[in-house]
Amino acid sequence: MKIELTKESRRSSIDFSNLPFGKNMSDHMLVCHFKNGQWQEAEIRPYGQLDFSYGLHALHYGQSAFEGMKAYRKEDGGVSIFRPLDNFARLNRSAERLMMPQIPKDLFMGGLKKLLEIDSDWVPDAEDHSLYIRPFLFASSEFIAARQSDDYTFCIITSPVGPYYSGTVKVKIEQEYTRATGGGIGFTKAAGNYGGSFYPTSKAIQEGYNQVIWTDHKEHKFIEESGTMNLMLLVGDTFLTPPLTDRILAGVTRRSIIHLIKDQGWSIQERPISVDEIVHAARDGELKEAFGMGTAAVVSQIDTLGYKGENFSIPVPVDGKAMYIKRMLNDIRMGRSDDKYDWMVDLSVSETA
Numbered sequence: 001m002k003i004e005l006t007k008e009s010r011r012s013s014i015d016f017s018n019l020p021f022g023k024n025m026s027d028h029m030l031v032c033h034f035k036n037g038q039w040q041e042a043e044i045r046p047y048g049q050l051d052f053s054y055g056l057h058a059l060h061y062g063q064s065a066f067e068g069m070k071a072y073r074k075e076d077g078g079v080s081i082f083r084p085l086d087n088f089a090r091l092n093r094s095a096e097r098l099m100m101p102q103i104p105k106d107l108f109m110g111g112l113k114k115l116l117e118i119d120s121d122w123v124p125d126a127e128d129h130s131l132y133i134r135p136f137l138f139a140s141s142e143f144i145a146a147r148q149s150d151d152y153t154f155c156i157i158t159s160p161v162g163p164y165y166s167g168t169v170k171v172k173i174e175q176e177y178t179r180a181t182g183g184g185i186g187f188t189k190a191a192g193n194y195g196g197s198f199y200p201t202s203k204a205i206q207e208g209y210n211q212v213i214w215t216d217h218k219e220h221k222f223i224e225e226s227g228t229m230n231l232m233l234l235v236g237d238t239f240l241t242p243p244l245t246d247r248i249l250a251g252v253t254r255r256s257i258i259h260l261i262k263d264q265g266w267s268i269q270e271r272p273i274s275v276d277e278i279v280h281a282a283r284d285g286e287l288k289e290a291f292g293m294g295t296a297a298v299v300s301q302i303d304t305l306g307y308k309g310e311n312f313s314i315p316v317p318v319d320g321k322a323m324y325i326k327r328m329l330n331d332i333r334m335g336r337s338d339d340k341y342d343w344m345v346d347l348s349v350s351e352t353a
């Protein structure tokens with residue numbers, strides 16, 4: 001691996017007490033090109049500009065996918081990454097469906113560890129803060145014929161972040177637009193899945209919500225995801241979350257939270273959830289808590305559910321189950337409780353932020 005270090009770190013110019021999500025990039029990035037059917041030597045270099053012309057294939061046809069994961073500063077000053085192998089596997093599932101090459105494990109994990117060791121002082125140490133890691137793979141031939149690219153580029157950039165949402169969120173059950181269809185690419189982290197969501201989301205924001213709850217593509221009768229997150233509902237004493245299909249992203253946070261819930265002995269069902277069922281539960285006071293689960297926001301409590309112009313309030317207790325789950329996750333990530341599931345991958349660094 002080639003390594004070129006920055007001549008001047010930008011670290012001291014960043015206000016770590018105010019970290020808007022994804023705004024500040026760390027000093028270095030990883031870049032590796034796939035050409036002539038082969039991965040070339042990876043390079044770590046100062047974060048900077050793209051090297052391509054305007055014919056860049058990914059810009060025209062969206063053959064591009066990304067991942068999101070986080071590294072945490074532990075109480076002992078060390079740095080750990082949360083479940084990176086799960087993100088590695090998911091990026092390769094996205095790559096397969098989008099007809100991009102598989103990324104070798106050594107490139108992903110070796111490059112990631114080296115990059116984070118170099119930029120370890122960019123990992124914040126405050127509660128609910130972390131280093132957001134954005135691996136991405138895109139079509140990088142420079143032609144505009146509508147067929148898959150020949151060349152691809154894999155990169156990792158990182159960004160120190162604070163909480164994604166400043167408080168609880170209001171969501172609208174979407175009745176017009178669709179995030180994903182059967183047989184499509186909803187289960188991948190394709191760039192276009194997000195590009196297509198901005199318009200419906202901005203309409204919901206104009207109506208006073210923060211996000212939409214996506215519903216099924218045929219009749220909008222079943223709940224699917226919550227904005228960029230998976231959705232968890234607590235109805236009575238039972239947690240409910242939609243089962244994974246090819247329209248739903250298999251969230252790493254979702255999988256981890258389901259594991260924690262089962263380990264508490266709490267009741268949970270992964271099954272289709274109709275909009276009617278949820279609206280009734282909200283109306284009858286049976287919907288005790290609702291939250292989004294994702295890498296960026298971790299656990300995001302939902303305080304309002306909007307449906308066909310009517311708003312239902314949902315309790316957002318500070319000492320409820322959503323916040324209990326979030327604390328359990330944070331404790332594992334920050335090294336305050338035992339990593340009994342083997343979720344954390346430690347780096348060899350000792351610096352403190």
Ligand code: COI
Nearest residue numbers: 068228229294295296297
């Ligand atoms: C996540 O939270 O998992 C995301 O993908 C959010 C990202 C699009 C900002």
